[in-house]
Amino acid sequence: MSDQPWLAALRARAAERFAADGWPDRRTEHWKYTPVAPIERARLAPVDAAAQRAEVQAVRAAVAPEAADFVRDFSDLPPAVQAGIGRVAALEGHAFAARNLLDLHDGLVIHVPRGVRVAAPIVLAWGTPAVGAARPVRVLVLAEAQAEVTVIERFDGDGEGAALTNAVTEIIARDGAQVRYAKAQLERDGAFHVGRVAIEAGRDARVEAHLLNLGGALARTELDVALVAPGADVALKGLFGGRGARHQDQHVTVRHQSPRATSDQDFRGVLAAGARGVFTGLVHVAAGAHHTRATQQNRNLLLDAGAHVDTRPQLEIHNDDVQCSHGATTGRLDATALFYLRSRGLDATTARQLLTLAFAAELTEALPDEALRALALDRLRDAITGG
Amino acid sequence: MIEIKNLHVRTEGGAEILKGLDLSIPAGQVHAIMGPNGSGKSTLSYVLAGRDGYEVTAGSVLFKGQDLLAMAPEERAHAGIFLGLQYPVEIPGVSNAYFLRTAVNAVRVARGLPALDAVAFMAEMRRAAKVVELSTEMLKRDVNVGFSGGEKKRNEILQLGLLDPEFAILDETDSGLDIDALSVVARGINAHRGPGRSFLVITHYQRLLDHVRPDVVHVLQGGRIVKTGGPELALELEARGYGWVTEGA
Numbered sequence: 001m002s003d004q005p006w007l008a009a010l011r012a013r014a015a016e017r018f019a020a021d022g023w024p025d026r027r028t029e030h031w032k033y034t035p036v037a038p039i040e041r042a043r044l045a046p047v048d049a050a051a052q053r054a055e056v057q058a059v060r061a062a063v064a065p066e067a068a069d070f071v072r073d074f075s076d077l078p079p080a081v082q083a084g085i086g087r088v089a090a091l092e093g094h095a096f097a098a099r100n101l102l103d104l105h106d107g108l109v110i111h112v113p114r115g116v117r118v119a120a121p122i123v124l125a126w127g128t129p130a131v132g133a134a135r136p137v138r139v140l141v142l143a144e145a146q147a148e149v150t151v152i153e154r155f156d157g158d159g160e161g162a163a164l165t166n167a168v169t170e171i172i173a174r175d176g177a178q179v180r181y182a183k184a185q186l187e188r189d190g191a192f193h194v195g196r197v198a199i200e201a202g203r204d205a206r207v208e209a210h211l212l213n214l215g216g217a218l219a220r221t222e223l224d225v226a227l228v229a230p231g232a233d234v235a236l237k238g239l240f241g242g243r244g245a246r247h248q249d250q251h252v253t254v255r256h257q258s259p260r261a262t263s264d265q266d267f268r269g270v271l272a273a274g275a276r277g278v279f280t281g282l283v284h285v286a287a288g289a290h291h292t293r294a295t296q297q298n299r300n301l302l303l304d305a306g307a308h309v310d311t312r313p314q315l316e317i318h319n320d321d322v323q324c325s326h327g328a329t330t331g332r333l334d335a336t337a338l339f340y341l342r343s344r345g346l347d348a349t350t351a352r353q354l355l356t357l358a359f360a361a362e363l364t365e366a367l368p369d370e371a372l373r374a375l376a377l378d379r380l381r382d383a384i385t386g387g
Numbered sequence: 388m389i390e391i392k393n394l395h396v397r398t399e400g401g402a403e404i405l406k407g408l409d410l411s412i413p414a415g416q417v418h419a420i421m422g423p424n425g426s427g428k429s430t431l432s433y434v435l436a437g438r439d440g441y442e443v444t445a446g447s448v449l450f451k452g453q454d455l456l457a458m459a460p461e462e463r464a465h466a467g468i469f470l471g472l473q474y475p476v477e478i479p480g481v482s483n484a485y486f487l488r489t490a491v492n493a494v495r496v497a498r499g500l501p502a503l504d505a506v507a508f509m510a511e512m513r514r515a516a517k518v519v520e521l522s523t524e525m526l527k528r529d530v531n532v533g534f535s536g537g538e539k540k541r542n543e544i545l546q547l548g549l550l551d552p553e554f555a556i557l558d559e560t561d562s563g564l565d566i567d568a569l570s571v572v573a574r575g576i577n578a579h580r581g582p583g584r585s586f587l588v589i590t591h592y593q594r595l596l597d598h599v600r601p602d603v604v605h606v607l608q609g610g611r612i613v614k615t616g617g618p619e620l621a622l623e624l625e626a627r628g629y630g631w632v633t634e635g636a
Contacts, residue, residue: 339438340476342460343469344490344546345497351461354489358480 003049003105004074010086014101017091024095033278033310034220034249039192042162044134049105052136056106059124067120070149072109081111084142088170088226089198096194100136100168107138112147112177121150121180121369128157128187129165137167143177145202150368151179155193156186156215156375167195173205175229180208180368186215186375189245193219201261203229210367213240213248214379220249220278227254227261227289234263239363239376240277241270241301243383249278254296256289256322263293268360269300271307272383279311283326287318296326301359303333303352303383353384388414388585389435389455389554394446396427396434404430406610407446412554412603415582419596420589421621422607423629428589429473431607432558435587436470437463450554464490465497469552471543473559478530483542486530487512491549515548519575537568544575555579556587561595573598593625606632 003011023040024031047055056073063071072081085107091098112118129135141151155165165187173179187193193216201207213219225234240248254263269277279298300309311328333355341351357364357380364380367373389412396405404427412418422428434441435448437460448455455463478486491511492502503511512526519541531539540560547555557576561569576599580586588599596604596618604621606614606629614620614632624632 334476335439337476337478339436339460340472340478341486341490343436343438343464344486344550345461345464345494346489347461347493348459350489350493354481354486355478358478361480 004082006082007074007104010101011104014091014098018095018098018102021093021095021098030093030251030280033280034218034247038218039164039194042164042192044132044162044164046103047129047133047135052104053106055126056108059126060108062125063122064120067118067122070110070112070118071122072111074106074109077109081109081140081142084140084170084172085109085138086170088172088200089168089196089224094196096166097168097196100138100166103134103136103166104138107140109140109142110149110151111142112144112149114144115146117148118150121152123152123154123369125154126165126167128155128191129163131161131163134164134166137165139167139169141169141171141179141181143173143179145174146176147174148178150181152182152184152369152372154184154186154372156184157188157191160189162190162192164192164194167193169195169197171197171199171207171209173199173201173207175203176205177202178206182210182212182368182372183221184212184214184372184375185219185221186212186379187219188215189217191216193221195221196224197221198224199234200226200228201232201234204231205229205233207234209234209236210363211236211238211240211250212372212376213238213250214242214376217245218247220251222251223253225254225263227256227258227263229258230260232258232261236263236265236267237363237366238267239270239360240267241272241383242275242379243272243386244274246275247278248275250280251278252281254281254283254294256283256285256292256294259288259290259292261289261292263295265296266363267298268363269298269309270303270356270360270380270383271300271309272303273386274306276307277309279309279313279328281312281326282314282316283324285317285319285322285324290319290321292322292324294322294324298328299359300328300330301333301356302330303356349385353381356380356384388412388451390449392447394434394448395444396430396441397444399440399442403444404610405434408607408611410605410612412585412587414553414585416602417580417586417588417599418603418605419601419621420587420605420607421591421624424591426607427610428607429558432470432556432587432589435556436460436468461493464550465494467553469547469550469555471540471547471555471557471560473562475531475539475543477532479532481530483528483530484512484526487526487546487549490546494550511549515545518548518578519544520571521545536563537565537571540564540568540572541575544572544579547579548575553583554585554587556589558589559591560588561590561592569595570598593621596621608633
């Protein structure tokens with residue numbers, strides 16, 4: 001089976017782009033804190049077309065039956081839907097997004113027609129690529145006006161071994177649409193994960209996106225949000241970290257392009273024993289985007305002296321008529337609270353776990369899926385015990 | 388119940404706070420320690436409960452014959468020590484009910500009792516909450532978050548009731564309470580008095596002792612017990628202040 005002509009055309013564009021840009025390195029400003037060299041050195045081989053199609057079918061087959069009708073592969077997309085692919089995830093300056101298209105033969109599209117509410121969450125369980133493989137994953141969520149849908153992407157695996165997931169997810173929420181999205185990056189030890197979630201929110205659309213960046217050896221997810229019409233409202237909630245040889249990078253760009261839109265960012269890192277976290281967040285408010293309301297918060301918990309975090313919250317505001325706030329804090333577990341819990345009979349490990357889970361509680365409780373919450377809590381407990 | 392001998396303690400910074408403190412509290416008695424600010428009252432309570440940041444340079448503390456100072460804070464709790472804090476800690480993100488159940492079951496399991504299931508614990512908690520007039524609404528909220536001063540102290544006494552200690556230290560439990568809150572807290576303490584349980588009530592003022600009548604009153608000053616007497620000593624201290632105690636000594 002050969003690729004669709006539209007996909008071949010996208011790929012040709014991506015090839016040009018990739019040839020022009022090449023891989024980013026430490027001198028590339030927005031890759032300053034995250035090294036790409038380990039991924040290049042691993043010499044991973046792209047997953048071939050047949051294997052990609054097989055995986056896409058397997059993931060699609062596992063979607064709950066009552067939601068399955070809304071999920072399609074690339075083989076029979078109407079032109080209006082197909083045109084959404086590559087629309088919000090721009091290629092310029094994004095070598096991995098270009099590479100994603102270059103290696104891509106199939107993906108999934110979730111298309112919810114106007115006014116339709118999909119009650120069951122659509123869970124895309126991607127698992128983890130074979131050792132030595134570079135796997136592109138591509139998803140488009142297209143919620144037409146007044147549509148409602150919840151989409152959960154899971155990337156998880158056991159054991160260890162080098163492999164790359166290069167995941168690009170585009171979310172288009174048209175006027176009045178409501179989209180809840182969660183991405184759980186829980187890849188096995190030693191794995192690389194580079195991802196991009198690009199969101200476009202229309203008039204009075206509401207998008208809530210959760211990122212769990214808790215697995216793998218080197219993982220980065222870029223969240224790019226464009227608020228393109230009045231009343232758009234996007235909330236981003238991210239939890240990252242873990243224990244040991246992990247590098248977790250979240251790179252957030254929120255663009256207010258229209259008046260009266262709202263965005264909130266709440267990112268929290270929990271890091272221990274050599275783990276390193278990066279948060280870069282930019283809120284950009286365009287000249288005409290009056291009555292913008294934007295918040296951006298990054299809080300980090302370092303569980304021991306071996307953990308490290310770099311945080312760069314930034315605002316770039318081109319008009320006066322806005323309410324924007326941002327801030328970042330980095331701290332340790334509160335010694336007084338630890339003593340209090342131990343004086344009530346909790347052992348030191350349990351007390352540390354309880355306070356760590358409490359630090360993340362607002363984010364874990366907001367997750368749209370019970371299984372996801374349990375996984376996140378397990379990872380946080382492991383950050384304390386090394387389990 | 389508890390035997391403190393020649394206890395010398397300094398902070399990690401190096402200042403000596405307790406300078407040869409002796410104190411013995413038999414089972415079933417309520418002892419009060421009074422003393423001016425900086426006399427070492429809170430240091431004593433923290434050292435007994437096992438908080439980091441203090442160095443014991445000499446002396447011993449035996450609790451029912453065991454070396455208390457060799458035990459971790461949680462081991463002391465399991466053995467039957469309870470400290471009601473002057474400033475109970477707020478823990479956002481942890482519900483009071485969850486915290487209490489985790490604590491109660493940690494202590495029960497350490498004492499060889501079966502852990503309580505959710506239903507049995509709720510019954511136990513309702514019973515204990517009634518004693519200090521805390522509503523079940525307070526139990527659902529995060530630990531001490533948004534609690535008034537009085538509610539925080541009532542929450543401490545609630546924990547005392549649930550954890551069933553043999554020796555309870557109450558560090559300035561009366562501070563920051565209005566008269567109504569004070570009498571609720573005092574009723575709570577009195578409800579838990581009994582032949583098998585001893586109390587060390589640390590306070591700055593006489594007024595708590597109007598409600599919780601002590602068997603023995605000690606004056607702590609300059610890191611040592613400088614005077615010991617009956618309940619009437621507290622009244623005298625209230626009337627005359629602390630100066631005369633050492634002047635006369």
